[in-house]
Every structure is written in C-alpha cells, then in structure tokens.
Amino acid sequence: MSGSAVLLQFLNGLAGASSLFLVAAGLSLIFGVSRIVNFAHGSLYMLGMYLAVSLSGTLGFWLSVPLAAALVAAAGLVIETTLLRRIYKAPELLQLLATFALVLIIRDAALWAWGPEDRLGPRAPGLAGAVAIAGRQFPQYDLLLICLGPAVFIALYLLLSRTRWGTRVRAASQDREMAAALGVNERRLFTAVFALGALLAGFGGASAIPREPASLQIDLAVMSDAFVVVVVGGLGSIPGAFLAALLIGEVKAFCIGLGYSELTLAIEFIVMAVVLVFRPWGLLGRPLAETRGPGTLQPPLPAPSFLLLGGLAVLLAIVPVFAGPYTIVLLTDILVFALFAASLHLLMGPGGMPSFGHAAYFGLGAYTAGLLLLRAHLPMELSLALAPLAAALGALVFGWFCVQLSGVYLAMLTLAFAQIAWSVAFQWDRLTGGSNGLIGVWPAPWLSSKQAYYYLTLVLCLGAVALLWRLIDSPFGYALRAGRDSPLRAAAIGIDVRAQQWAAFGIAGLFAGVAGALYAFSKGSISPETLSVPRSVDGLVMVLLGGVQTLSGPLWGAALFTWLEDSLSRGVEYWRAAIGAVILVLVIAFPRGIFK
Amino acid sequence: MSALEVRGLSKAYGGVQAVRDVSFSVDAGEVVALIGPNGAGKTTCFNLLNGQLRPDSGEIALAGRSVVGLRPHQVWRLGVGRTFQVTATFSSMTVRENVQVALLSHHRKLFSLGKPAGRFQVEEADALLARVGMQQQAARPCAVLAYGDLKRVELAVALANRPRLLLMDEPTAGMASDERQALMQLAAALARSERIAVLFTEHDMEVVFNFASRIIVLHGGEVIAAGAPDEVRANPRVREVYLGNA
Numbered sequence: 001m002s003g004s005a006v007l008l009q010f011l012n013g014l015a016g017a018s019s020l021f022l023v024a025a026g027l028s029l030i031f032g033v034s035r036i037v038n039f040a041h042g043s044l045y046m047l048g049m050y051l052a053v054s055l056s057g058t059l060g061f062w063l064s065v066p067l068a069a070a071l072v073a074a075a076g077l078v079i080e081t082t083l084l085r086r087i088y089k090a091p092e093l094l095q096l097l098a099t100f101a102l103v104l105i106i107r108d109a110a111l112w113a114w115g116p117e118d119r120l121g122p123r124a125p126g127l128a129g130a131v132a133i134a135g136r137q138f139p140q141y142d143l144l145l146i147c148l149g150p151a152v153f154i155a156l157y158l159l160l161s162r163t164r165w166g167t168r169v170r171a172a173s174q175d176r177e178m179a180a181a182l183g184v185n186e187r188r189l190f191t192a193v194f195a196l197g198a199l200l201a202g203f204g205g206a207s208a209i210p211r212e213p214a215s216l217q218i219d220l221a222v223m224s225d226a227f228v229v230v231v232v233g234g235l236g237s238i239p240g241a242f243l244a245a246l247l248i249g250e251v252k253a254f255c256i257g258l259g260y261s262e263l264t265l266a267i268e269f270i271v272m273a274v275v276l277v278f279r280p281w282g283l284l285g286r287p288l289a290e291t292r293g294p295g296t297l298q299p300p301l302p303a304p305s306f307l308l309l310g311g312l313a314v315l316l317a318i319v320p321v322f323a324g325p326y327t328i329v330l331l332t333d334i335l336v337f338a339l340f341a342a343s344l345h346l347l348m349g350p351g352g353m354p355s356f357g358h359a360a361y362f363g364l365g366a367y368t369a370g371l372l373l374l375r376a377h378l379p380m381e382l383s384l385a386l387a388p389l390a391a392a393l394g395a396l397v398f399g400w401f402c403v404q405l406s407g408v409y410l411a412m413l414t415l416a417f418a419q420i421a422w423s424v425a426f427q428w429d430r431l432t433g434g435s436n437g438l439i440g441v442w443p444a445p446w447l448s449s450k451q452a453y454y455y456l457t458l459v460l461c462l463g464a465v466a467l468l469w470r471l472i473d474s475p476f477g478y479a480l481r482a483g484r485d486s487p488l489r490a491a492a493i494g495i496d497v498r499a500q501q502w503a504a505f506g507i508a509g510l511f512a513g514v515a516g517a518l519y520a521f522s523k524g525s526i527s528p529e530t531l532s533v534p535r536s537v538d539g540l541v542m543v544l545l546g547g548v549q550t551l552s553g554p555l556w557g558a559a560l561f562t563w564l565e566d567s568l569s570r571g572v573e574y575w576r577a578a579i580g581a582v583i584l585v586l587v588i589a590f591p592r593g594i595f596k
Numbered sequence: 597m598s599a600l601e602v603r604g605l606s607k608a609y610g611g612v613q614a615v616r617d618v619s620f621s622v623d624a625g626e627v628v629a630l631i632g633p634n635g636a637g638k639t640t641c642f643n644l645l646n647g648q649l650r651p652d653s654g655e656i657a658l659a660g661r662s663v664v665g666l667r668p669h670q671v672w673r674l675g676v677g678r679t680f681q682v683t684a685t686f687s688s689m690t691v692r693e694n695v696q697v698a699l700l701s702h703h704r705k706l707f708s709l710g711k712p713a714g715r716f717q718v719e720e721a722d723a724l725l726a727r728v729g730m731q732q733q734a735a736r737p738c739a740v741l742a743y744g745d746l747k748r749v750e751l752a753v754a755l756a757n758r759p760r761l762l763l764m765d766e767p768t769a770g771m772a773s774d775e776r777q778a779l780m781q782l783a784a785a786l787a788r789s790e791r792i793a794v795l796f797t798e799h800d801m802e803v804v805f806n807f808a809s810r811i812i813v814l815h816g817g818e819v820i821a822a823g824a825p826d827e828v829r830a831n832p833r834v835r836e837v838y839l840g841n842a
C-alpha cells in the first residue's frame with residue numbers, strides 16, 4: 001500500500017468513526033443517567049437512514065437530514081414516555097429484553113414501510129464530487145463527515161460541562177438518588193436524555209445515507225459496532241466513546257482497504273479482546289460499583305417433579321404412533337429448542353450471567369456439523385458427535401472475555417460476539433455459503449425418516465437435559481450458584497468465581513452445540529439465521545417465559561415459544577413484531593419480574 | 597513465627613491515604629481487636645489482608661509466607677477465614693448447603709460433576725453447625741434467617757477449612773447483647789482450643805475489652821496505639837481520639 005493509499009484509508013476510517021461515535025455517544029449518555037442499555041439504539045440509527053432517504057425525495061438531502069434526526073428524537077420521546085419510564089425499576093434482564101422487543105418491532109415496521117430491498121440515498125448536493133488528496137480522489141462529503149464527529153463531541157462536551165442542564169446530567173450519572181434528593185427532576189431529565197440519544201442516533205443514520213444504502217440488517221450491525229465501541233471506550237464515558245470510535249473506525253477502514261473485509265469483525269474482536277485484557281472497564285471507563293456487593297437475594301432452586309417429567313417422556317415416546325408428520329417435525333423442533341433453552345439456563349440461572357448471544361454456540365454446532373459432512377465428507381454420525389466440541393471451544397474463547405465482566409457489560413459483550421459469529425457466517429461465502437447457507441445437510445439413511453430422526457432427537461435431548469440437571473445439582477453447579485449468590489463470600493471460601501463461570505460457558509456451549517447440530521440435520525440446511533441475534537433472544541424469552549429460577553421452566557418455555565412461533569409465522573406476516581409486542585406487554589404489565 | 601505478620605502496609609484511594617504504614621502481628625491462639633473510629637481504615641485493612649485489595653506498599657505474611665498479590669480465593673487456601681461486616685451468605689441455599697459448599701472447596705471438589713452436592717460431607721457440615729449452635733436450623737434457607745443467625749452461619753463457613761487466621765469484621769453488629777457475648781466466647785474458645793489467630797474489628801467496647809488479649813488502635817489510617825487492654829485504655833492518645841480530650 002502506497003503512502004497516499006494509506007492516507008486515504010485513514011480518512012475513510014475517520015469518516016466511518018464519526019457515524020459510530022454518534023451512535024455510541026447516545027448509547028453511553030442514556031446508560032449514564034438511566035442505567036438502561038438501549039438495545040434498540042441501532043434501530044434508531046436505521047430509522048434515521050430510512051426516514052432521510054424517504055424525505056430527501058421531496059425535501060432534498062440537506063433538509064432531510066435534520067428533519068429525520070428530529071423525527072427519530074420524537075420517536076425516542078414516545079418510547080421513553082410510554083415504555084421505558086415504566087421499567088426503570090425492573091430487573092436489568094427485563095429492561096434489556098424490552099429494548100430488544102423494540103428492535104423486533106422497529107425492524108418489522110421498517111419492512112412494512114420501506115420493503116425488504118436496500119434503499120439507496122441521494123448524494124449530497126454541492127458535495128457530490130471528489131477532491132484530490134495526495135493525487136487520489138476522495139469524496140467531498142466524507143470530509144464533512146470527518147468534521148462531524150469532532151464537532152458533535154465538542155458540542156456534547158460543552159453541553160455537559162458548561163450548562164446547568166449538563167451539570168444535572170452529570171450529577172444524575174454519578175449518583176441518581178443524590179441528584180433526585182437535590183431536586184433534579186428525574187422524569188424530565190431521563191426523557192430529555194433519551195430524546196437526545198435518539199437524536200444523535202437518528203442524525204448518525206441520516207448523515208450516513210450518501211455513503212451506504214439503508215437496509216434492514218443495519219440495525220444489529222450498527223448496534224454491535226456501538227457495543228464494541230462503548231465496551232472498548234468505557235460505558236458512560238463520552239471521551240472514551242470518541243477514542244474507541246476512532247480506533248474501531250480505522251481498524252474497519254484498513255481491513256476493507258487491504259481487501260480483507262471478511263476479517264473486519266475478527267480484527268475488531270481482537271482489538272476489543274486486547275483492550276479488555278488490560279483494561280476490563282474500557283479505555284476511559286470506571287467499574288460499575290454494584291458488582292462487588294455482599295450479594296443479591298436469590299430464591300432456592302426447587303427440584304423438578306420427576307414423576308411428571310417421566311410421564312411426559314413416555315408420552316413423547318409414543319406420540320409418533322398416532323401423530324402426523326407435521327406434529328413430529330414440530331415436536332422435533334420443540335425438543336431441540338428445549339435443550340437450547342436448558343443450556344442457556346445454566347448460564348442465566350445458576351450462573352447468573354445474562355447471555356444475549358447464546359445462538360452463537362447453537363449456530364457453531366450447526367455449521368460445524370454441516371461443514372464436517374459436506375466439506376470434510378465425514379459420516380453424519382461423526383459430524384453430529386464432533387460438532388458440539390467446536391461449539392464448546394467457541395464458547396470457551398468468547399466466554400473467557402465475558403467472565404471478566406458482569407451484568408450489562410457481560411450482556412453487551414455476549415451480544416457483540418454473537419453478531420461477530422453471525423457476520424462471519426454471513427460474509428465468508430467460500431466456507432459457509434454466505435447468505436444462502438449450506439444445503440444438503442441430511443442425516444444418515446437409517447435416520448432419514450421423520451420418525452427415526454425424532455427418536456434420535458428425543459433420546460439425545462432428554463439425555464442432555466438430564467445431564468445438565470445433574471450438573472446443576474453437582475458440586476460444580478453449587479459452586480457456580482455460590483458465585484452468583486454472593487461473589488464476595490464465594491471468593492472468601494476459595495472459589496475462583498471466574499473459573500467456575502468460564503467452565504459453565506464451555507458446558508453451556510457444548511450442549512447448545514448438540515442442539516444446533518441436531519437442528520441442522522433435521523432441516524437439511526443451515527442459514528445464517530441459525531446463529532442470528534434474534535435467535536439468541538428467542539432463547540432468552542424461552543427461559544424467562546418458563547422461569548429462570550426453576551429447572552423445568554425453560555423446557556416449558558421452549559415448548560410454548562416454539563409452538564407460538566410456528567403458529568404465528570404461518571398466520572401473521574409480521575410475526576417478529578408480534579412477538580416483540582407480546583414481550584413488551586408482559587414487561588409493562590409485570591415490571592418487577594414477569595415469570596416468577 | 598507469628599500466624600500473621602504485617603509490615604509497613606499502605607493503601608491510598610486517589611488522594612486519600614486510607615491505611616498508612618501499618619505494622620502488627622497476631623500469634624496463633626491469640627484474639628486481637630482492631631479498633632478505631634469510623635473511617636479509621638479497619639475494613640480497608642481487612643480487605644488488604646484477604647486479598648480483596650492490593651496494597652500500595654508493605655508486606656503481609658501468613659506463617660512466614662507472603663500473600664501480597666494473591667486473590668481472595670488463593671488467600672483462603674492458605675488458611676484465612678473471614679466474616680463480613682454485612683453478612684455474605686448464599687441466599688438460594690440452605691444453612692447446611694452453605695457450609696457444604698465451603699467444605700467442597702476445602703476438599704477441592706469444586707469442579708466435581710459426581711454425586712449431588714447436597715449429599716456431600718453432611719456430618720462434617722452438621723458438626724460445624726453444631727459448634728456455632730445452628731444445627732437445629734440446618735435445613736432452613738439462608739434467606740429467612742435472623743441477622744444474628746446469619747453471623748453464626750458465616751462463622752461456621754469460615755471455619756470449614758480449619759483456618760490459621762480468622763478475620764471477623766464487626767462480628768457482633770446487629771446482635772442482641774447476650775448473643776454478642778456468646779458469639780465472642782465461642783470465637784475465643786476456638787482460638788484457644790484450635791490455636792487459631794483471631795483478628796476482629798468491633799464498635800462495642802465492652803466486647804473488645806472482654807475478649808481481646810491485645811488491642812490495636814487505628815486512627816486516620818495509622819496505628820496510634822497497640823498493647824494489652826489496660827495499656828490501651830490508659831493511653832492518652834487513644835482517649836483523645838475516642839473522647840475528644842487529652
């Protein structure tokens with residue numbers, strides 16, 4: 001790469017960093033005052049893009065950008081006053097889930113309004129050309145974007161440090177109770193900060209339309225980028241977000257510039273990993289105070305009714321005698337997702353780790369099984385047996401970083417990892433088949449009938465769940481729970497809490513991999529959907545639906561959810577949004593914890 | 597050789613010197629009180645001793661072995677039990693299970709996937725609970741216990757790996773007066789019979805002067821007096837700090 005090419009990539013990186021910074025700054029601001037990680041922040045960015053593309057048709061580009069940003073801010077206002085305001089005191093997990101429900105709803109709303117095709121934005125009139133820099137052409141508009149990031153940074157800095165309102169925001173970020181006691185009107189402050197965060201996200205999206213088309217996938221892509229930025233920069237730190245946005249923006253630009261666009265996410269992951277190893281709370285962040293308390297009150301874990309479950313197993317074993325093929329396929333799906341949910345429950349329940357990226361290990365199992373069969377030409381049985389090991393290995397690699405953190409940091413990191421895994425599957429055409437995925441992943445001849453495969457799934461899933469339950473009841477499971485109940489006490493009796501959690505990650509990944517591999521052979525094909533973030537959230541909903549504090553709850557939750565999804569997806573066009581709406585209604589109706 | 601030997605221990609938070617050049621030692625079988633007004637640096641001292649905090653400078657040795665830089669779970673393996681100012685127990689488990697988890701750790705079974713944890717070392721757990729008078733409540737969930745009972749569970753848990761040093765941070769806070777005496781009597785008896793070195797912080801001066809064989813007084817992060825109870829009681833500097841006059 002010549003000197004001038006390096007300079008150009010550097011400038012390209014700066015332009016990308018500006019958009020990233022706008023999203024990450026909003027995310028950080030909102031988290032600072034409300035302690036809510038807004039998973040829908042990428043969706044607001046996407047909304048800004050679509051609105052700007054639409055508006056620019058009639059109003060022209062320059063008017064459409066501020067107007068789109070203002071509309072997104074208004075949407076933020078509505079979201080805060082109708083939804084978030086009701087759940088500020090709800091458990092963290094429910095808050096995250098509620099904002100994720102918004103992701104589903106906003107995506108389907110965009111699909112309804114703008115259709116599934118990417119929408120190209122206009123060029124910026126007056127800045128549509130290119131300038132010559134070091135003998136190469138560089139888009140004029142990107143120069144403006146480069147200035148936008150620092151300009152917004154300075155404006156935010158002045159707003160927070162030089163105005164009374166900014167002082168209130170900073171006071172609320174540092175000590176919410178004290179700020180309230182001193183007469184800061186929390187309600188209005190929260191609303192205003194959320195609207196400001198939404199404005200920034202909408203502005204970031206709208207101003208990016210000359211560079212990239214608006215698409216439905218951009219929400220999660222931007223969100224996971226923003227998560228990486230705030231994790232690297234330090235949650236709640238605006239300068240940290242700025243610094244990290246520059247770092248990540250440059251990393252992306254150089255990967256793409258050098259022709260390794262597939263590696264972008266892997267490199268991003270490595271940057272994040274290095275930062276986390278040396279500064280677990282990010283470059284300029286500070287640790288969350290509450291992570292070292294004497295512990296939270298946790299209910300006991302009652303043993304499931306083995307009589308009921310035994311009866312159910314017998315029933316499941318005789319179903320194929322009288323059920324049609326449709327029911328058998330649905331039951332196979334239910335069994336697979338019951339195991340998936342049970343493996344996630346190990347992390348969420350006894351482990352106390354809210355994973356928003358469990359589908360990564362499910363997908364890793366599925367893809368490994370498919371690749372071993374199709375590319376390595378291994379027998380199906382061997383592929384099925386080896387695939388979970390790959391999932392466990394992946395879980396150990398990702399988990400090592402995750403267990404350095406806790407609470408929302410951990411949730412964000414798991415989600416970012418899952419998005420990275422999804423992107424690899426989506427982008428690495430030669431290996432994974434890209435967006436088309438893999439086809440022809442069929443089981444061995446003796447398993448080719450739906451019945452035979454159902455019995456295989458039944459035996460493996462019930463066996464795996466039984467193993468998981470035994471594990472939760474074993475000394476390992478107790479030590480894991482001890483670390484969740486009171487990290488302080490656990491460490492004071494010789495338990496290396498992170499080591500227990502790390503092992504739990506590997507085990508949960510292994511069992512998710514079993515579920516994923518079974519899923520792959522039951523469908524005959526694998527698509528990137530298999531490990532997408534919405535699939536991870538499906539798992540969360542299953543576990544919460546059934547009850548995270550019980551052993552058998554996740555199984556019932558998985559059965560109910562899988563059946564519901566199956567019925568909805570055939571009857572309702574926008575069924576993802578429908579699921580999102582159901583989640584929201586439940587969270588709002590029972591803000592103190594839904595499914596106890 | 598002392599069970600615990602502390603030399604020149606210092607720790608600052610930002611600009612605040614929480615602990616400054618603190619030196620003392622505790623022998624096996626000895627019950628030593630660490631006292632001082634609020635903010636004197638007692639809890640910081642404890643957190644340094646069991647590895648929750650890393651000292652800026654100074655040396656901490658358990659029976660001659662340095663523990664500076666070790667994490668809490670490693671310090672515990674060297675024989676340091678601890679109770680907390682605000683009790684920390686496993687609220688999803690029963691009283692017996694709390695002790696069993698500590699025993700599992702002691703026997704290095706934390707990664708065992710074998711038989712259910714609830715069937716592990718039941719008798720040993722109950723014997724420990726009997727020593728603190730909690731055997732009747734062994735099957736009750738920890739979440740429903742009275743505060744004084746939780747303190748006793750913590751003590752049983754801390755004894756599970758036969759510690760050489762027992763750190764008790766305000767062991768009797770939140771207990772009724774006769775309960776306080778009983779708990780400290782128990783700790784003192786254990787110290788004598790098992791040759792455990794006991795270091796405790798306490799606000800109740802009656803407890804301190806009844807049970808401590810030696811007293812170390814912290815003020816502003818520094819040791820201002822140390823010695824037998826009568827010496828400390830007579831020390832003018834201590835009187836000044838506690839009573840506000842010389």
